[in-house]
Each structure stands twice: as structure tokens, then as C-alpha cells.
Amino acid sequence: MTPVEALACERCGRRYAPADVEYTCPEHDGVGGILDVRYDYDAVSDELAGVLDGPTGDLWTYEPLLPVDGDPVRLGAGGTDLLDAPALGDALGVDALVKNETTNPTGSNKDRGSAVAVSRARQQGHDTVACASTGNAAASLAGYAARADLDCRIFVPADLPEAKAVQPRLYGATVLGVDGTYADAYELCREVSAERGWYNRNAAMNPYAVEGKRTLGFELAEEAPDADWVAMPMGNGCSLAGVWKGLREFERLGVVDDTPRLLGVQAAGATAIYDRFVAESDDSDAAGSRSEERGDGEDTTADSIDVGVPHNAGKACRALAESGGDAVVVSDEAILDAQRLLGECEGVFAEPASAAAVAGIHAAVERGTIAPGERVVTVATGTGLKDSASAREAVDDVISVDAAGQGLPEDL
Known part of the structure; x- marks a missing residue:
């Protein structure tokens, strides 16, 4: 049996038994009624002590706290390194750490959510899984579907970077390039999945994907209990919300005495969560000064967080507020x-x-907002190998030299 006690609607508060609902609250249209998975913490407290005694091999180390009833799909997600980052800290003026999620099996933190979602899909007898994605969730779901011997259908914006479109196809997924935005791809995926009976991993639509992402919060609570801040990018808002849920749970379970503040970061070309957080702030003048790098909301080189309609914006804003955290917007430069x-x-x-x-x-x-010398964890959510074209804009050109060394700069 899983430790899941109920699924609660974040909008109306209605609670459901896990077997009675699969995706969202039926009292609301579309994704209007996002469900949150609630656990029987008393039932898992005894098992938790044994979990915390040993090393974190992968996210299934925390299986007693995950909504999967045995036989999970394993590909190695989780258990990523937390790196001391003294040189980065010196450059930023903080005590810096880097949680290196780039080493997950498909190269991003989305593997945590896919591990749980695909495990549930297989246990419930589904033969096809689907999602809409700006890239990382696509590769992640495809990789885990291949591992579980499930068919996979991916809906992506047609202008997705080629490397991110190739990876899920290499795993055997069918990739559908939608002529439109991520929001268009999301809605088409939702409609087609419902019509054809595919298991939908979509952010906010599937309540269990966030549950895998909260294992990152578990790891941070164990590895950096004295952190003042955790800084994360925000696209749909799921990853930040999941990390906060994990941190709060470990505080509730007595693993840590306190939780860090969250810094949510958006690109100037995609500021929807930041805008909502500012609008909900009690001190609008102070909130408006959080960033000067406001864009026109049209585009950003940070394609993984280029989300105009973030379905988990509410959860992300609550996480920022509850943690006493803040949000900023930064330019592509x-x-x-x-x-x-x-x-x-x-x-x-x-x-x-x-x-x-x-x-x-x-x-x-x-x-x-962050004081000099504070201890700050930055979460490196995805590998740059998926978008080398953007990286070329950040580096110097190759210096051409002949085999005899002509052209070699004297000052090297």
C-alpha cells in the first residue's frame, strides 16, 4: 500500500480517495482544480528512520514517502551531488553550493517526476504515456517510458531546439511539433490523451509528477540543513513547488528544524509567475523593485522556462510566500x-x-534581498548539452592556428 491518504483540491478543498480521481478535481473545468497528494505521515514515520540512516542512492531511497506501490521504474534519477562552489560564491558574494541535477539520467531534474509518473502508469495498466513539454520533460518521460516498455507521445512547440527534439525520439517516442506555444501543445495533449486513454504526465494535470520532484527537497533538507536560500528557475512552477513541499515535509517529520527561503527566477521574456507573485504581495512598491530587467514577455533564450501560461503558478507563489522568499526577473544577457x-x-x-x-x-x-555571505544553493536543473547553440553565444570564438603554431596568441 502507498502512504497516500487523500487527494485534495487546491481550489475548493474537496478531498478524494486516491482511487476515485486520476487527474484534477471534477468540480472544475480543465486544470482549474489542481490536486495535491496528502500523506499519512504517522504511518511512514517508523520507516523513515531507516531511510535516513543510509546513503541516498537514488530517489527511490525515499520510497516509503512516494505514491508508488512497489516495483518502481528505476533509471537512476536522484541522489545527485551537492557541490561546494567557492569560486562561484566569491564571484556572487555568497557562500555558494550547486545542486547538480544535470547528472540525472536524461540530463534534468524532470527525471524525478517522470520516475513516479511512469511507475504509476505501469502499475495502473496503461500502455501509452504522454506529455506536453518545452524539452526536458519530453526527454525524461520518453526515457522512462522506454525503460518501462511503454509507448510515448510527446507534444512540443515546433520551434523547440533540435537537440531537445532528438533526445525523446532516440528513446523511441513519437514527437508531435505543434505550430504554436507551449500552452497550445499542453491543451492539445490534454484533449488527445483524454480521447485516446493515454496516461497524461502534464504539469499540474497529473498530481503525482510533483511528488517525484519533492525528493529534491528531501535531499536538500538532508544535505544543506543550514542553507539560507535555495535559488531555482521557474517555468511552469512545478519544480519549485515540489521542492518546497519536500522541505516542509522533512521539517514536519523532524528531520530538520528549519527551512530555507526560496528565490524564484524568471527570464525577462516569460514573467507570468513573477507578475502574479508581485501582484499578490502586500507591499507592491517593494515587490516592484525586485527586478529592473522587465521584458516584453515575448521570448527568451531560456527555452525550458519559456512558459506563457504556467499552470502551477499558484503553487509556486504560495511556496515563495510561505518560505519568506522572493522572486526576480533577469535578462537573457x-x-x-x-x-x-x-x-x-x-x-x-x-x-x-x-x-x-x-x-x-x-x-x-x-x-x-540576499545578504552578502549567506549560504545559497543554486539548483542546476538541466544540462547545457541539450542547447549548445545558446551556449555558443556565451563563449569566445575558437582561435584558428596552423599546424606550425602560426596564429597562436603571444599572451596565452
Whole structure:
């Protein structure tokens, strides 16, 4: 049996037994009634002590706290390194750590959510899984579907970077390039999945994908219990919300005494969660000063967080507020500078969306939100190998020399 006690609607509060509903609250249309998975913590407290005694091999180390009834799909997600980052910290003026999620099996933190979602799909007898994605969730779901011997259908915006479109196809998924935005791909995926009986992993639509992502919060609670801040990029809002849920659960279970504040970072071309957070702030003047890098909302090089209609914006804003945290917006120029800084300082090649968190720390320190010397974890959510075209904008050109060394700069 899983430790799931109920599914609760975040909008109306109605509670359902796990067997009575699969995706969203039936009292609301579409994704209007996002469900939150609630657990019987008393039932798992005894098992938790044994879990915490040993090393974290992968996310299934936390299986007693996950909504899967045995025989999970294993590909190695979770258990990623938390790196001391002294050079990065010196550059930013903080005590820096990097949670390196780029080493997950398909290269991003989305593997945590897919591990749980695909395990549930297989246990419930589904033969096809589907999702809409800006890239990382697509590869993640496809990889885990291949591991579980399930068919996979992916809906992506047609302008997705080629490397991100190739990866899920290599895993055997059918990729459908939608002539439109991520929101268009999301709605088409929702409609077609319902018509054809596919198991839908979509963010916000599937309540269990977030449950896998909260294992990142578990790991941070164990590895960095003294962190003052955790900085993360925000696209749909699911990852940040999941991390906060995991951190809060470990505080509730007595694993840690306190939780860090969250810094949510968005790109200037996709600011929907930031805008909502500012609008909900009690002090609108202070909120409006969180960032000067406001864009026109049309586009960003950080494609993984280029989400105009974030379905989990409400959860993300609550996580920021409950943690006493904040949100900032950063320009594409700042993101590319941060991508290079992270690589040069710590040897981590992160995609632009991940580097946005580093740029956000810099902006927050400059504005006094993060105090100099505070302990800050930046989450490198995805590998830069998926978008080398953007990385080329952040680096110097190759220096051409002949075999005799002609053209070699004297100052090297």
C-alpha cells in the first residue's frame, strides 16, 4: 500500500480517495482544480528512520514517502551531488553550493517526476504515456517510458531546439511539433490523451509528477540543513513547488528544524509567475523593485522556462510566500553571462534556464534581498548539452592556428 491518504483540491478543498480521481478535481473545468497528494505521515514515520540512516542512492531511497506501490521504474534519477562552489560564491558574494541535477539520467531534474509518473502508469495498466513539454520533460518521460516498455507521445512547440527534439525520439517516442506555444501543445495533449486513454504526465494535470520532484527537497533538507536560500528557475512552477513541499515535509517529520527561503527566477521574456507573485504581495512598491530587467514577455533564450501560461503558478507563489522568499526577473544577457560564470567557476555546463538561477542570485544580492555571505544553493536543473547553440553565444570564438603554431596568441 502507498502512504497516500487523500487527494485534495487546491481550489475548493474537496478531498478524494486516491482511487476515485486520476487527474484534477471534477468540480472544475480543465486544470482549474489542481490536486495535491496528502500523506499519512504517522504511518511512514517508523520507516523513515531507516531511510535516513543510509546513503541516498537514488530517489527511490525515499520510497516509503512516494505514491508508488512497489516495483518502481528505476533509471537512476536522484541522489545527485551537492557541490561546494567557492569560486562561484566569491564571484556572487555568497557562500555558494550547486545542486547538480544535470547528472540525472536524461540530463534534468524532470527525471524525478517522470520516475513516479511512469511507475504509476505501469502499475495502473496503461500502455501509452504522454506529455506536453518545452524539452526536458519530453526527454525524461520518453526515457522512462522506454525503460518501462511503454509507448510515448510527446507534444512540443515546433520551434523547440533540435537537440531537445532528438533526445525523446532516440528513446523511441513519437514527437508531435505543434505550430504554436507551449500552452497550445499542453491543451492539445490534454484533449488527445483524454480521447485516446493515454496516461497524461502534464504539469499540474497529473498530481503525482510533483511528488517525484519533492525528493529534491528531501535531499536538500538532508544535505544543506543550514542553507539560507535555495535559488531555482521557474517555468511552469512545478519544480519549485515540489521542492518546497519536500522541505516542509522533512521539517514536519523532524528531520530538520528549519527551512530555507526560496528565490524564484524568471527570464525577462516569460514573467507570468513573477507578475502574479508581485501582484499578490502586500507591499507592491517593494515587490516592484525586485527586478529592473522587465521584458516584453515575448521570448527568451531560456527555452525550458519559456512558459506563457504556467499552470502551477499558484503553487509556486504560495511556496515563495510561505518560505519568506522572493522572486526576480533577469535578462537573457545576464543568463548567458551566468551560464559562462557557472562553467568557468565550477565546471558545470548548465542550460540557460538553469543559469537563470545564478543570474537571479546576482540580482538578489545587488538589491539586498540576499545578504552578502549567506549560504545559497543554486539548483542546476538541466544540462547545457541539450542547447549548445545558446551556449555558443556565451563563449569566445575558437582561435584558428596552423599546424606550425602560426596564429597562436603571444599572451596565452
